[in-house]
Amino acid sequence: MLRTVAAFDRLGEENAFAVLARANALMAQGRNIINLGIGQPDFRTPDFIVEAAVKALRDGHHGYTPAIGIPPLREAVAADLAGRFGVEVSPDTVMIMPGGKPTMYMSILMFGEPGAEILYPDPGFPIYRSMIEYTGAKPVPIPIREENGFAFSADETLSLITPKTRLLILNSPANPTGGVTPRSEVDKLVAGLARWPDVAILSDEIYDHMVYDGAQHVCLLAYHEIRDRVILLNGWSKTYAMTGWRLGYAVWPERLYDYARKLAVNLYSCVNAATQYAGLAALTGPQDAVAEMVAEFDRRRRVVVDGLNQLPGISCTTPKGAFYAFPNIRRTGWKAKALANALLEEAGVAVIGGPDFGILGEGYIRVSYANSTENILRALERMGEFLTSRKAA
Ligand code: PLP
Numbered sequence: 001m002l003r004t005v006a007a008f009d010r011l012g013e014e015n016a017f018a019v020l021a022r023a024n025a026l027m028a029q030g031r032n033i034i035n036l037g038i039g040q041p042d043f044r045t046p047d048f049i050v051e052a053a054v055k056a057l058r059d060g061h062h063g064y065t066p067a068i069g070i071p072p073l074r075e076a077v078a079a080d081l082a083g084r085f086g087v088e089v090s091p092d093t094v095m096i097m098p099g100g101k102p103t104m105y106m107s108i109l110m111f112g113e114p115g116a117e118i119l120y121p122d123p124g125f126p127i128y129r130s131m132i133e134y135t136g137a138k139p140v141p142i143p144i145r146e147e148n149g150f151a152f153s154a155d156e157t158l159s160l161i162t163p164k165t166r167l168l169i170l171n172s173p174a175n176p177t178g179g180v181t182p183r184s185e186v187d188k189l190v191a192g193l194a195r196w197p198d199v200a201i202l203s204d205e206i207y208d209h210m211v212y213d214g215a216q217h218v219c220l221l222a223y224h225e226i227r228d229r230v231i232l233l234n235g236w237s238k239t240y241a242m243t244g245w246r247l248g249y250a251v252w253p254e255r256l257y258d259y260a261r262k263l264a265v266n267l268y269s270c271v272n273a274a275t276q277y278a279g280l281a282a283l284t285g286p287q288d289a290v291a292e293m294v295a296e297f298d299r300r301r302r303v304v305v306d307g308l309n310q311l312p313g314i315s316c317t318t319p320k321g322a323f324y325a326f327p328n329i330r331r332t333g334w335k336a337k338a339l340a341n342a343l344l345e346e347a348g349v350a351v352i353g354g355p356d357f358g359i360l361g362e363g364y365i366r367v368s369y370a371n372s373t374e375n376i377l378r379a380l381e382r383m384g385e386f387l388t389s390r391k392a393a
Contacts, residue, residue, distance in 0.1 A: 012130030015356040023350040034379040036367045037350035041241040046289040052281030056274040067264040069096025070276050076283040077249050085219040095250045095260055098271045100206045103233040103250040106263050107202045111167040112137035120169040122358030128169050143360055150179025154188035167200045173207040176357045176366035177326040178319020180215045190223045204233045207322040212298045215320040228253050240282045247279045297323050300369040307380035312387045323370045330363045333392035340365055347386040349379045
């Protein structure tokens with residue numbers, strides 16, 4: 001019997017990938033499945049970005065790059081943050097990462113150990129808790145409440161901090177709820193954090209372009225008073241429809257940068273060279289495709305929320321960000337995972353049960369509207385028929 005370390009038995013995962021695999025398997029059997037499960041744009045990466053990668057390969061960018069990323073890309077990230085949020089960051093604090101997740105992994109690895117506490121949003125992206133458990137630290141959920149528009153509450157978050165807290169994970173716009181935390185709440189949180197100077201903050205802003213109804217994204221790096229302890233997680237996956245390219249970036253506090261660089265050297269050496277050139281084209285080229293995609297998500301958001309609110313037993317708060325709706329299904333009588341499962345197997349609609357995002361996700365399902373309006377309407381119809389004809393299991 002191989003004797004692996006216990007930490008591996010504590011690793012969790014992301015059920016969205018399992019649902020995707022099941023949906024694909026059903027489709028391979030000839031079933032018609034509408035996938036509102038996976039969190040990735042249904043758009044292609046814009047052509048000029050693809051061409052930049054092809055050119056990079058033709059030009060001979062076939063070797064290792066610096067572990068921290070190619071200089072022009074780190075400079076482009078700094079310019080992008082300055083342009084969009086007025087945030088000045090040195091390119092020397094920017095690190096190019098193979099996707100958004102590795103920043104999460106590294107940050108949690110830097111602060112998690114037995115005896116430490118790490119705060120994370122619940123419901124929230126499942127990898128936060130998985131990685132916290134892996135390190136042996138204590139996961140402390142920050143409740144994300146529907147009555148709060150799925151924004152986190154500064155007071156509640158601050159009340160959960162103890163002398164053992166090492167890291168606070170924030171995510172706005174949020175997966176799975178689509179919640180966007182307003183500036184006033186972030187201001188309050190930052191003011192309260194003055195009492196806790198040893199707590200680092202991981203701000204997952206991967207959906208920062210996707211805000212609606214006049215909501216504004218607040219970049220945590222804009223707060224000078226916590227600047228030396230904020231880790232920014234961001235990337236290209238969602239904004240430029242590049243989930244399969246594996247490209248992200250982190251802005252690290254100076255104190256952590258070298259740890260992250262060493263982890264990169266130990267783990268993956270550098271990010272794929274051609275992908276980095278694609279990322280450079282994305283940031284420095286025309287942004288029309290991003291604006292069009294966000295406008296399209298906004299249209300679908302209205303369709304999905306209106307449609308969900310007409311289904312028996314379902315009520316849906318209007319999400320202000322990302323591309324997810326998180327309808328409340330309590331009045332249907334179904335448990336969330338049983339409903340998600342039955343919708344996939346019997347109605348041919350893939351969604352994710354709220355409990356896959358944390359204990360407080362019971363009573364909700366996540367519906368991704370990164371699918372065509374036509375498919376969304378068909379899926380809503382199927383869900384309506386299912387909920388009318390089928391009794392809760
Ligand atoms: N953070 C959040 C909140 C996400 O929803 C996701 C992807 O779904 C990620 C990070 C990971 O992004 P990537 O695919 O670039 O690793």
